[in-house]
Amino acid sequence: MKDDIILLGHGGGGLLSHELVTKKFLPLFKNIYLERLEDGAVFDIEGKKLCFSTDSYVVKPIFFPGGDIGSLAIHGTVNDLAMCGGVPLFLSAGFILEEGFPMEHLEKIIESMAQAAVKANVKIVTGDTKVVARGAMDGLYINTTGIGVIRYEGIISVSSVAPGDAIILNGAIGDHGAAILSKREELGLDTEILSDSAPLNGLVENILKASVNVHCMRDATRGGLGAILAEIADQSKCQIVLEEKNIPVKEAVKGVCEILGFDPMFLANEGKMVVFCSPADAQKVLQTMKVHPYGKDASIIGQVGKKDAGRLILNTIIGGSREIDLPAGELAPRIC
Amino acid sequence: MKFIDEYRDPSLAKGLLDRIVKLSKQINETVTIMEVCGSHTYAIGRFGVRKMMPENIRLVSGPGCPVCVTSIHDVDVALHLAAQKNVIFATFGDMLRVPGTHGNSLQKIRAAGADIRVVASAADCITLAEANKNREVIFMGIGFETTTPTIAATIMACCKKGIPNFSVFSAPKLIPPAVKALIEDPSLNIDGFLCPGHVSTIIGANAYEIIVQAGRAAVITGFEPVDILEGIFMILTQIVEDKKTVAIQYSRGVKPEGNPRAREVMMSVFYPGPSEWRGLGIIPESGLAIKETYQAFDALKKFTVPETHSVEIKGCCCGNILRGVITPNECPLFRRTCTPLNPVGPCMVSSEGTCAAYYKYH
Numbered sequence: 001m002k003d004d005i006i007l008l009g010h011g012g013g014g015l016l017s018h019e020l021v022t023k024k025f026l027p028l029f030k031n032i033y034l035e036r037l038e039d040g041a042v043f044d045i046e047g048k049k050l051c052f053s054t055d056s057y058v059v060k061p062i063f064f065p066g067g068d069i070g071s072l073a074i075h076g077t078v079n080d081l082a083m084c085g086g087v088p089l090f091l092s093a094g095f096i097l098e099e100g101f102p103m104e105h106l107e108k109i110i111e112s113m114a115q116a117a118v119k120a121n122v123k124i125v126t127g128d129t130k131v132v133a134r135g136a137m138d139g140l141y142i143n144t145t146g147i148g149v150i151r152y153e154g155i156i157s158v159s160s161v162a163p164g165d166a167i168i169l170n171g172a173i174g175d176h177g178a179a180i181l182s183k184r185e186e187l188g189l190d191t192e193i194l195s196d197s198a199p200l201n202g203l204v205e206n207i208l209k210a211s212v213n214v215h216c217m218r219d220a221t222r223g224g225l226g227a228i229l230a231e232i233a234d235q236s237k238c239q240i241v242l243e244e245k246n247i248p249v250k251e252a253v254k255g256v257c258e259i260l261g262f263d264p265m266f267l268a269n270e271g272k273m274v275v276f277c278s279p280a281d282a283q284k285v286l287q288t289m290k291v292h293p294y295g296k297d298a299s300i301i302g303q304v305g306k307k308d309a310g311r312l313i314l315n316t317i318i319g320g321s322r323e324i325d326l327p328a329g330e331l332a333p334r335i336c
Numbered sequence: 337m338k339f340i341d342e343y344r345d346p347s348l349a350k351g352l353l354d355r356i357v358k359l360s361k362q363i364n365e366t367v368t369i370m371e372v373c374g375s376h377t378y379a380i381g382r383f384g385v386r387k388m389m390p391e392n393i394r395l396v397s398g399p400g401c402p403v404c405v406t407s408i409h410d411v412d413v414a415l416h417l418a419a420q421k422n423v424i425f426a427t428f429g430d431m432l433r434v435p436g437t438h439g440n441s442l443q444k445i446r447a448a449g450a451d452i453r454v455v456a457s458a459a460d461c462i463t464l465a466e467a468n469k470n471r472e473v474i475f476m477g478i479g480f481e482t483t484t485p486t487i488a489a490t491i492m493a494c495c496k497k498g499i500p501n502f503s504v505f506s507a508p509k510l511i512p513p514a515v516k517a518l519i520e521d522p523s524l525n526i527d528g529f530l531c532p533g534h535v536s537t538i539i540g541a542n543a544y545e546i547i548v549q550a551g552r553a554a555v556i557t558g559f560e561p562v563d564i565l566e567g568i569f570m571i572l573t574q575i576v577e578d579k580k581t582v583a584i585q586y587s588r589g590v591k592p593e594g595n596p597r598a599r600e601v602m603m604s605v606f607y608p609g610p611s612e613w614r615g616l617g618i619i620p621e622s623g624l625a626i627k628e629t630y631q632a633f634d635a636l637k638k639f640t641v642p643e644t645h646s647v648e649i650k651g652c653c654c655g656n657i658l659r660g661v662i663t664p665n666e667c668p669l670f671r672r673t674c675t676p677l678n679p680v681g682p683c684m685v686s687s688e689g690t691c692a693a694y695y696k697y698h
Contacts, residue, residue, distance in 0.1 A: 314384075318384075320385055322697040
């Protein structure tokens with residue numbers, strides 16, 4: 001449509017984002033790697049299996065409880081590579097800065113990036129800086145792109161998801177979204193919820209060592225657990241059944257959700273992931289996750305059901321059930 | 337979480353459901369229960385309550401979503417005001433995607449350059465107006481008796497502080513006249529009402545006497561799943577025992593007399609007048625306009641609004657859905673041309689909207 005314009009919801013990770021990718025980008029960029037629509041691309045180069053992923057960070061505020069845009073930019077891309085089953089190795093960092101941005105803030109952010117890179121065992125090996133005139137943007141945006149090597153034998157992909165698979169979540173959901181929202185000045189909430197922003201590659205390495213039957217992994221970032229599972233159900237054409245009572249949510253996050261009318265299922269996370277594995281290996285994977293600091297509250301939250309239209313069903317805490325769809329528009333913009 | 341988990345307790349829910357099933361067997365006909373409030377619709381969907389009901393208990397949704405009942409004319413007026421130069425238009429988030437006559441929405445005109453801010457409360461506009469002294473802040477005043485006292489208090493505060501650049505586009509609505517219209521509608525046959533908990537904290541229980549006078553059951557109900565199940569159980573009890581009263585299930589929030597102070601604040605700024613409800617048409621004394629004393633804060637007095645020829649969207653059944661005449665599944669547009677991404681009518685937009693709740697939580 002000629003008068004169509006970009007709306008904030010196009011960046012929300014829900015239906016609008018999905019439409020933008022599948023209807024605008026995919027038809028023109030079409031190739032076998034992109035059309036898998038996973039967290040990163042996986043390909044062979046001269047016998048080596050590699051993964052490659054990119055992400056841009058526009059979070060507001062740039063400093064938030066439990067992290068900042070710098071560490072987030074490292075964790076986000078490291079996690080995308082890890083979700084492909086890869087060991088993240090090298091990252092690029094692109095900065096777009098607004099004229100007038102305080103040098104002190106930039107120093108703090110790149111220091112935080114450097115520390116996060118050391119912790120995640122990756123190297124920032126190339127980069128770029130651009131400055132635009134005051135008012136042309138809002139402070140600072142960062143893009144990171146990463147490359148990693150895949151040593152795992154099995155195929156980690158949404159196409160490997162199979163009926164009967166157990167679905168394991170590594171901890172409480174909604175922390176990042178709630179932390180950001182509670183710091184938005186217009187909401188004036190006084191809570192001390194910390195973002196869960198964290199590198200998950202160490203945890204993933206242990207999971208992949210523990211089981212050769214891991215089928216799919218996804219980090220529950222934008223759009224939250226609800227959006228990524230609805231997407232996996234849709235892409236795998238398998239029914240997914242979740243037990244609400246097994247999905248951990250912290251008290252303070254529940255509180256923010258009650259006040260603002262959000263559903264924790266759709267709040268962003270930056271250190272939460274789901275693992276799909278064969279039911280026989282579920283306990284082994286769960287126990288492995290539980291001994292890792294980023295998986296200590298892990299639990300089995302559901303199971304993959306029969307092949308169907310790809311519905312995501314939640315058995316509610318009071319014994320009812322409902323279906324979950326991709327959220328439609330903007331839940332809250334600039335969350336990552 | 338304290339005060340929440342107790343009302344989501346699976347064993348309490350199971351016990352209530354068993355009692356509902358038992359009572360439903362003592363009633364031969366189908367019982368139609370309307371939840372008037374959008375927050376009830378949302379909770380019923382979110383916790384899967386509808387699917388738990390026995391076959392002869394039918395839950396229908398009423399006109400309790402403030403965004404949904406806002407007439408298309410008011411949406412068009414809002415779009416006009418928001419597009420004015422030098423205006424910051426403040427609104428509750430749910431209003432953003434509601435389409436007007438020509439398919440425009442606040443979201444779309446914001447993307448095209450209008451300065452539209454989402455606020456959580458009318459009171460946020462005080463800070464907004466003080467921080468933007470050379471611009472006009474207009475607040476879209478929609479809502480029911482729960483919200484309107486806060487709008488009134490904001491107008492009073494701005495008057496006291498002498499804030500000249502704030503005004504309200506007044507479009508709030510009152511619940512009892514709408515309930516009366518629903519009872520009098522011959523095409524509806526509602527046996528009992530789950531009355532809105534939060535509206536009732538302000539208006540109290542007496543406001544619903546019209547329901548029992550018409551021989552229907554009325555229970556003021558809270559918003560957690562156990563509340564709702566208990567509310568349904570209490571309605572069925574009134575029907576089985578044939579004793580209709582205005583009962584309060586939500587006793588932790590509602591006093592029989594309501595909140596007279598909040599009503600006083602509300603009525604010192606507003607006065608009742610006719611109001612157009614989407615689906616229900618013009619209902620006398622069901623809206624609130626700003627009194628002359630406060631007309632400096634009335635956006636309709638401050639700005640010129642040209643006559644708009646508002647036309648309901650073709651094929652949209654929001655009107656019948658808001659009256660509980662049909663469920664979203666019976667609307668030919670539902671899920672086909674009308675989706676949360678491309679909402680044809682407001683019931684698909686707001687999180688409290690019946691169609692959105694059905695779409696999301698079917």
